[in-house]
Amino acid sequence: MTIERKDVVHVAKLARLDLNEDEIERMTRQVDQIVTYMRSLDELGPLDPADVPPTAHVLDVSCPLRADEPRPSGQDEAILERAPGRRDRFYTVPKVIE
Amino acid sequence: MSRNDQWETVIGLEVHAQLKTATKLFCSCSTRFGEAPNSNTCPVCSGYPGVLPVLNGSAVEYALRAALALGCEIPPMSRFARKNYFYPDLPKGYQISQYELPLAVHGHLEIPSGDGTKRVGITRVHMEEDAGKLVHAEGASSLVDLNRAGTPLVEIVSEPDIRSAAEAADYVRTLRSILTYAEVCDGNMAEGSLRCDANVSVRPRGSTTFGTRAEIKNMNSFKFIEKAINYEIERQIELIEDGGKVVQETRLFDSRTGRTESMRSKEEAHDYRYFPEPDLPPLVLTPARVAEVRASLPELPDARRKRFADDLGLPTYDARVLTETRELADYFEDVVKAGAAPKAASNWVMGEVLRGLKGEAPAPSDLKWPPRYVADLIAMVEAGTISGSVAKTVIAEGLESGQAPAEIVKAKGLSQISDDSALFAEVDAVIAANPGEVEKYRAGKEALLGFFVGQVMKRTGGKANPKRLNEIVRDKLKAP
Numbered sequence: 193m194t195i196e197r198k199d200v201v202h203v204a205k206l207a208r209l210d211l212n213e214d215e216i217e218r219m220t221r222q223v224d225q226i227v228t229y230m231r232s233l234d235e236l237g238p239l240d241p242a243d244v245p246p247t248a249h250v251l252d253v254s255c256p257l258r259a260d261e262p263r264p265s266g267q268d269e270a271i272l273e274r275a276p277g278r279r280d281r282f283y284t285v286p287k288v289i290e
Numbered sequence: 291m292s293r294n295d296q297w298e299t300v301i302g303l304e305v306h307a308q309l310k311t312a313t314k315l316f317c318s319c320s321t322r323f324g325e326a327p328n329s330n331t332c333p334v335c336s337g338y339p340g341v342l343p344v345l346n347g348s349a350v351e352y353a354l355r356a357a358l359a360l361g362c363e364i365p366p367m368s369r370f371a372r373k374n375y376f377y378p379d380l381p382k383g384y385q386i387s388q389y390e391l392p393l394a395v396h397g398h399l400e401i402p403s404g405d406g407t408k409r410v411g412i413t414r415v416h417m418e419e420d421a422g423k424l425v426h427a428e429g430a431s432s433l434v435d436l437n438r439a440g441t442p443l444v445e446i447v448s449e450p451d452i453r454s455a456a457e458a459a460d461y462v463r464t465l466r467s468i469l470t471y472a473e474v475c476d477g478n479m480a481e482g483s484l485r486c487d488a489n490v491s492v493r494p495r496g497s498t499t500f501g502t503r504a505e506i507k508n509m510n511s512f513k514f515i516e517k518a519i520n521y522e523i524e525r526q527i528e529l530i531e532d533g534g535k536v537v538q539e540t541r542l543f544d545s546r547t548g549r550t551e552s553m554r555s556k557e558e559a560h561d562y563r564y565f566p567e568p569d570l571p572p573l574v575l576t577p578a579r580v581a582e583v584r585a586s587l588p589e590l591p592d593a594r595r596k597r598f599a600d601d602l603g604l605p606t607y608d609a610r611v612l613t614e615t616r617e618l619a620d621y622f623e624d625v626v627k628a629g630a631a632p633k634a635a636s637n638w639v640m641g642e643v644l645r646g647l648k649g650e651a652p653a654p655s656d657l658k659w660p661p662r663y664v665a666d667l668i669a670m671v672e673a674g675t676i677s678g679s680v681a682k683t684v685i686a687e688g689l690e691s692g693q694a695p696a697e698i699v700k701a702k703g704l705s706q707i708s709d710d711s712a713l714f715a716e717v718d719a720v721i722a723a724n725p726g727e728v729e730k731y732r733a734g735k736e737a738l739l740g741f742f743v744g745q746v747m748k749r750t751g752g753k754a755n756p757k758r759l760n761e762i763v764r765d766k767l768k769a770p
Contacts, residue, residue, distance in 0.1 A: 202561075206374075206561055206563065208376060248369055248566035248572065249566065249568070249570075249571045249572060251571055253571045254571060254572065254573060254574035255345050255370075255570050255571045255572065255573040255574070256344065256345070256571075257344075257345050257346070257347035257350060258318070258344045258345060258346055258347060259347060259348075260311050260312050260313050260346050260347060260348035260349070261312065261313065261318065262312050262313050262318060262319070262320040263313075263318035263319075264319075264320070264330075265317075265318075265319060265331065265332030265333070267331075267332055267333060268328055268329050268330070268331045268332070271328075271331055271332075271333065271336050271338075272328055277431065279427075279431065279433060280327075281326055281327040281328050281329070281435075282327050282328065282425065282433035282434060282435060283328065283433070283434040283435075283436070284431035284432070284433060284434070285378040285431060285432050285433075285434055286378075286430070286431065286432070287426075287429075287430055287431055287432050288377075288378055288424055288426070288432040
């Protein structure tokens with residue numbers, strides 16, 4: 193087992209997922225299978241991982257840049273209207289206590 | 291043995307500086323401060339699904355300027371990463387930042403230390419987006435304003451080279467000066483354009499390992515940086531001396547109580563699960579591009595301070611004060627260019643001109659007197675047209691009204707009385723009115739000379755030419 197129950201509980205908590213006992217058990221099994229599957233890479237042979245830079249992006253391009261020119265979206269009101277909670281021009285969220 | 295001998299403080303600072311771009315880091319919404327809540331928002335900075343970030347070219351340039359001004363190395367490639375956490379001011383559920391491959395590494399800056407300087411290392415400079423603003427209103431809700439969400443920031447992380455609260459404030463002051471010189475950040479701490487977090491720990495003096503650190507947030511002025519860190523140092527030392535242990539945690543400075551308080555609400559949020567941002571390819575910066583940005587940097591405070599001291603012959607202290615902001619240094623240099631001697635210009639700019647500016651960010655562009663007027667005033671003092679004390683009145687009035695010095699002197703009749711016959715009459719009158727003092731003076735109490743000079747100055751409204759007056763008084767007081 194690469195992934196254990198406590199890993200799943202921890203990640204679920206960070207991701208704000210409310211899993212029941214059955215789901216925790218199922219997720220532990222499934223995530224473990226996925227991670228274990230990655231071991232297939234070992235079949236490639238004695239490759240030194242240090243020789244292979246990790247792939248973060250598949251396209252060989254530099255990050256495209258945009259001109260610094262303001263353009264009002266014209267959608268601020270529409271976005272506010274769709275919010276679950278609103279007071280005047282603010283979004284409302286459950287009280288955050290510092 | 292004092293605590294200072296037993297304990298050493300170790301401080302590293304993380305400063306977030308808002309870049310002076312017109313638009314946000316990944317969308318074309320305006321970054322203007324003080325707009326109606328949630329008016330500078332769009333689907334990108336509001337965290338709508340299906341949208342894509344597009345990087346602001348000016349933000350990259352400003353961040354590069356900041357990094358180069360801090361003497362950093364620029365790796366050929368940097369990468370954006372997602373920092374995952376949930377908080378109501380962060381609509382996407384992650385902040386786009388840089389993690390493993392930051393924009394810049396290995397910089398440094400020099401803070402004042404005695405007569406010289408002390409070098410503080412800069413670990414890294416990376417780009418990231420700001421979160422929105424939470425307003426804690428009455429009732430069951432908090433209010434969210436996303437105008438600030440997505441605003442471009444650089445985070446500048448220092449090495450743990452700082453050893454006291456005063457050094458920490460000096461570091462931020464120096465950093466602010468460099469960033470404003472490089473024109474990447476307006477440096478306004480009250481509006482949050484420059485924010486500082488401190489990692490503070492203490493260790494027994496002589497120890498080479500670090501103690502457990504606490505991270506202090508919410509110090510939005512130089513005064514609070516010192517106050518918060520000093521409070522935290524005392525707290526940690528007391529805790530350890532009482533047999534306790536410092537816990538690694540985030541603590542919030544409360545400027546009303548002057549204390550730092552544990553921020554339990556964020557305790558669990560430290561597992562950020564960073565991973566490379568799939569929506570943005572790596573940022574490649576060619577040596578040519580870096581060289582181009584480097585060449586566009588203005589003279590920075592260190593170089594300018596050195597030039598003021600070496601070429602203009604100013605004392606170190608003057609050079610430091612005058613170069614703290616680029617605007618003040620420019621103002622001073624313009625006074626010199628208009629013909630004033632550097633040291634005289636320095637005295638007037640550091641004295642009366644600075645007095646005319648209030649607050650932590652002197653803005654000489656707000657002054658009603660152009661530098662040329664200060665040079666004119668200095669010339670009038672040197673020519674003996676007005677005395678130094680009258681000049682102070684003139685500049686104070688000029689900074690209020692904007693009137694040229696010659697106009698003020700003329701309108702108020704402030705020209706010095708250098709005409710001997712007029713001065714003779716004044717001195718005679720003072721001598722006649724103070725026979726007792728005259729006798730004491732003649733009996734050898736020569737310190738009374740100043741009394742007679744002062745009396746004449748009083749009668750003439752400070753307009754007597756002090757040099758000539760001294761001579762005349764001395765003459766007249768000689769035994770008859």
